[in-house]
Amino acid sequence: MKMGNTADRKMTIVVFSGELDRALAAFNIATTAASMGTEVxxxxxFWGLNIVKKERGKVGEGNWMKRMLNIINRGGARRLKLSKMNMAGAGTAMMKYLMGKHRMPSLQEMLILAEEMGVKMIACTTTMALMGLSEKDFIPAVKEFAGAATYVGNALESQVNLFI
Amino acid sequence: MKMGNTADRKMTIVVFSGELDRALAAFNIATTAASMGTEVxxxxxFWGLNIVKKERGKVGEGNWMKRMLNIINRGGARRLKLSKMNMAGAGTAMMKYLMGKHRMPSLQEMLILAEEMGVKMIACTTTMALMGLSEKDFIPAVKEFAGAATYVGNALESQVNLFI
Amino acid sequence: MKMGNTADRKMTIVVFSGELDRALAAFNIATTAASMGTEVxxxxxFWGLNIVKKERGKVGEGNWMKRMLNIINRGGARRLKLSKMNMAGAGTAMMKYLMGKHRMPSLQEMLILAEEMGVKMIACTTTMALMGLSEKDFIPAVKEFAGAATYVGNALESQVNLFI
Structure with missing residues (x-):
């Protein structure tokens, strides 16, 4: 409804999953919506934080558990795997090859595109604390750090709200 | 809101997952909403394409990678498995048996029902290309083939938008 | 939109997954929204039923298949595992330890909080039948038992609808 009222076109996406396929779906929807004038x-x-972490997460600080979580959760959009048929990396490599062949943007390219289009990226401070992450562990595209109240406030004002 | 205005009752569902349980949830919500006068x-x-693929997907055309994806992604609602407790097929068989015993419609029956009720089914052309699929690989219930812009346009006009 | 109109602030969450991390995300959003005056x-x-099942589910009644499903699906928020990095329980234990250390409420505490805040919890009767569950198998916070039509009716009246 209200397609003519740009101020009303808002979308939120909770990115909970850290898998390549789900991340691609999230960024494809986000950048498409932004290109149509939607405020995204x-x-x-949780695992979605890995998508927007720097490639070298902070390892070596904090207690042994935080360090362990950091080692397992090595960040960076380049390292994500498929949720299905990863086949020890072969499936993921194949998907990336096919994306290149069809001239589709990679996830890293979609991240840059999203930032340029003004898609707002917020990292959840509650799960950051759980995973021993601080603001400096994230790529510059993430400009805001906030909790669930900020998300809920945004969602109540948006037409489209997805949990991926 | 606006329960009295039928034109406003719209719902979109992104079906990303190709698992039996998630497909059942998606079609149960879709057919229920359609029966209540909602335009669905x-x-x-991605993997959701398998739900609406013909049972014999095209195998043998395209490059070796597309063929391989096609063989792994054998289509057909009848072949889907549970996301949990598949137990080499026993869990899935048990779920199907219990559904029959409780006189619940199978996924194939829900697909037919959804089509009869006018649920619009769109296959995502971007992921079709990735998986080496063309329009003739899908069951007739799928009448539209489109990209994310069509989805976003629909979602912005809908009250309920789910990602399953 | 309509932030000033409390009657319009409604949210629905379909809790399909029975994993600890997704359950935490669902209850974090639900209790935050409730604290902001949203009717949740x-x-x-499906597997989400396990979150609100009593710790000792009914075992021993019904046919062998229902009994088997009941044994595998042992209920109780305390028993849920992470969707990733469960590592035979070590990852889940670590997550719980870190939550306690950061003074975050556990899932059991969030359940109590949600009930006190008036979050309405409904168990899906269709999947209850499939899993051989009856009303007495659930914790008292679950006060309503209903099918998809009740959900769809609620969702059409809500600003935010999530599928987790």
Whole structure:
């Protein structure tokens, strides 16, 4: 409804999953919506934080558990795997090859595109604390750090709200 | 809101997952909403494409990678498995047996029902290309083939938008 | 939109997954929204039913298949595992330890909080039948038992609808 009223076109996406295929779906929807004049907010939480972490996460600080979580959760959009048929990396490599062949943007390219289009990316402070992450562990595209109240406030004002 | 205005009752469902349980949830919500006068659009993408593929997907055309993806992704609602407790097929068989015993419609029956009720089923052209699929690989219930812009346009006009 | 109109602030969450991390995300969003004056309805279906089952589910009644499903699906928020990095329980234990250390409420505490805040919890009767569950198998916070039509009716009246 209200297609003519640009101020009303808002979308939020909770990015909970850290898998390549789900991340691609999230960024494809986000950048498409932004290109149509929609104000898009992506809220990264739990495993979704890995998508927007720097490639070298902070390892070596904090207690042994935080360090361990950091080692397992090595960040970076380049390292994500498929949720199905990863086949020890072969499936993921194949998907990336096919994406290149069909001239589709990679996830890293979609991230840059999203930032340039003004898609707001927020990292969830509650799960950041759990995973021993701080603001400096994230790529510059993430400009806001906030909790669930910020997400809920945004969602109540948006037409489209997805949990991926 | 606006329960009295039928024109406003719209729902979209992105069907990303190709698992039996998630497909059942998606079609149960879709057919229930349609029976209540809601205009429902299902947008099949990634593994969700398998739900609406013909049982014999095209194998043998395209390059070796597309063929391989096609063999692994054998289509057909009848072949889907549970996301949990598949137990080498026993869990899935048990679920199907219990559904029959409780006189619940099978997924194939729900697909027919959804089509009869006017649920619009769209296959995502972007992921179709990735998986080496063309329009003739899908069951006739899928009448539209489109990309994310069509989905976003629909979602912005809908009250309920789910990602399953 | 309509932030000033409290009657319009409604949210529904379909809780399909029975994993600890997804359950935490669902209850974090639900309790935050409730604290902001939003009327929240959680609709538990499929594996999500395990979150609100009593710790000792009914075992021993029904046919062998229902009994088997009941044994595998041992209920109780305390027993849920992470969707990733469960590592034979070590990852789940670590997550719980870190939550306690950061003074975050456990899932059991969030359940109590949600009930006190008036979050409506509905168990899906269709999937209850499939899993051989009856009303007495659930914790008292679950006060309503209903099917998809109740969910769809709620969702059409809500601003935010999530499928987790």
């Amino acid at each position: 907010t992506m809220f990264f939480t | 659009t299902m947008f099949f993408t | 309805t959680m609709f538990f279906t």
